Amino acid sequence: MTPTPTPQAAKPQPQPAAGVTLNAALSSSARPPRPGALAAAKTFGWRGMLKIKHVPEQLIDATLTPVLFLVMFTYLFGGAITGSTGEYLQYILPGVLVQSVLFTSVYSGVALNTDMTKGVVDRFRSLPIWRAAPLVGAVIGDCVRFAIASTIVVLLGFALGFHADGGVAGVLAAMLLVIVFAFALSWVFTTLGLLLRSPSAVMNSGFMALFPLVFLSNTLIEPSTLPSALEAFVNVNPVSSLVTATRGLMGGDASAGDIGLVLAEAAILTAIFAPLTVRLYRAKS
Template structure:
């Protein structure tokens, strides 16, 4: 990207972030809702799943972080679709800015929001009793891996947003796509407890792979394999969906 494109991207990303001041309810998706999920899974299911909430928190926190990140990528598509249907992109197109800036700015702003949500969940998890058994470098590596996966997955949301007519449809299609991806995984339970056919799917599910990588980076355990497969999934999503999303974006605007 050129210097102008980078500057335009930063300006439009800031525009998206500043909107939170005028719509504080948007913080619910990135703050209150993740905390509610964390408390619910830890204290309602923890005893049944692992014998105690504290034991389950160690296993489940990385999975909850990944689940929240996956659902949060829908906000990218919803925001883009909203701007298009309200005519914001028509106004932006008349300005002397890089054509890629509106799309890149939205993705950058949402990645910043997701970084906030990841950090918030880790802090709340530590308050509840979660302990990071590795070091600062591994912790930053886990956060970086999560954000890389978020950027890759956000292109799926962008593609959906360009193919449907309203923000509500983006939310519906995103939920239908992402709900099975998060629940039929090893994010919350060990896949070994599942039926054989479901276990096979859960073990290759990117939600499981990323959750396992984050567990290894935060709590110890296997790291190389899960991280490698997580990056492979991120690269695959990027290679497949980014060109399709960009093409659909150009046609839509």
């Protein structure tokens, strides 16, 4: 151990930190009043937007898959399942919308797990702000991700010939409902993100848990065609209730009961997993 690190040939750089400017910068910073909890969370939401801008790969991954699914399923199974691709598209578009946004929500956990391995979390935790602000802000930022993903699926659906009897209002309400549910589900994945060791472990287990939930539902098929045990599972699967409500809103025949059920499920998920995430985050050292 020597007192000096290995010398390297330093390239000429602009001379930083001229004493005068440095001193001016150091002394010209009166402390502003501390931000409120929501302002801090909003700032972390802004950080989430910046990440979408600088690291768009995650969004592309998560939206490309459902785009492929939508096109493949429509043309591959459409004829076999409903007799025509157009009719099948009518059936699966709301389902693929749900599928694509729910898969995107896994990235909330992946991003948090990645953050925890970096020094920047130490900085956040040493700031005089609401301690849950980084988490709440990140999940709010993720809602923008969900909005982008759902817009892509819906636009593609229209391009392929989908027609919504629920009108523009119905489609927007359906997208909003899916985003609300994905917000709630994000908390499950942030909890996972704090419990598991690596970002890829979060991604794998998140997808592993989502696959049966998404496919063993009424996303792609009519449950009445299933063996009775499977049909029973599909009917209690919360993803099915979300797909039913989404389909209803887009088709203009949603029932208040279906929508209420989804909102209740979202509220329960959030009530359990949001506080759990915050507790785990605070306990991490």
